[in-house]
Amino acid sequence: MINYYLVFFSLFILSCKVSPKEDTKNDVLYNVIKTDLEWQSELSEISYFVLRESGTEYAFTGKYDDHYENGIYKCMGCGIDLYNSKYKYNSKSGWPSFDRGINDNLEFSIEYKLGFPRTEIKCANCGGHLGHLFNDGPKKTTGQRHCINSAALNFKSINE
Numbered sequence: 001m002i003n004y005y006l007v008f009f010s011l012f013i014l015s016c017k018v019s020p021k022e023d024t025k026n027d028v029l030y031n032v033i034k035t036d037l038e039w040q041s042e043l044s045e046i047s048y049f050v051l052r053e054s055g056t057e058y059a060f061t062g063k064y065d066d067h068y069e070n071g072i073y074k075c076m077g078c079g080i081d082l083y084n085s086k087y088k089y090n091s092k093s094g095w096p097s098f099d100r101g102i103n104d105n106l107e108f109s110i111e112y113k114l115g116f117p118r119t120e121i122k123c124a125n126c127g128g129h130l131g132h133l134f135n136d137g138p139k140k141t142t143g144q145r146h147c148i149n150s151a152a153l154n155f156k157s158i159n160e
């Protein structure tokens with residue numbers, strides 16, 4: 001009987017130990033899983049740095065910062081649709097900005113890299129880092145600014 005209570009008590013303690021939600025993201029199994037070597041051989045240096053090392057390209061250097069054609073911005077890592085050009089706007093931040101994304105294909109989590117909480121945006125299909133979500137977007141629409149690295153995106157014109 002003592003053993004029974006001990007086991008029960010242990011299970012109770014364990015069940016109370018809930019990890020913060022953002023930590024569980026490490027356990028997410030993505031549809032597209034590749035080794036670091038595979039990603040490295042398939043991606044350019046800057047795309048690997050952004051997507052797989054959560055890097056940030058320098059402001060005003062990305063090829064889609066000043067880019068306003070009709071089409072879909074796909075994930076450079078796995079090719080899934082991420083952003084529609086009709087929601088792209090000029091935030092003057094130096095990075096491609098959208099007031100909304102194709103949310104089913106995006107993953108949002110909190111990270112503390114700079115010492116304060118920021119909402120990181122990842123591709124939900126391959127786990128590639130895309131950028132961050134801020135609340136200083138256009139007030140007339142969603143108020144959101146999806147601040148995305150060009151190197152994480154691959155634009156496909158709607159006419160193609």
Ligand SMILES: [Zn+2]
Nearest residue numbers: 075078123126
């Ligand atoms: Zn992806």
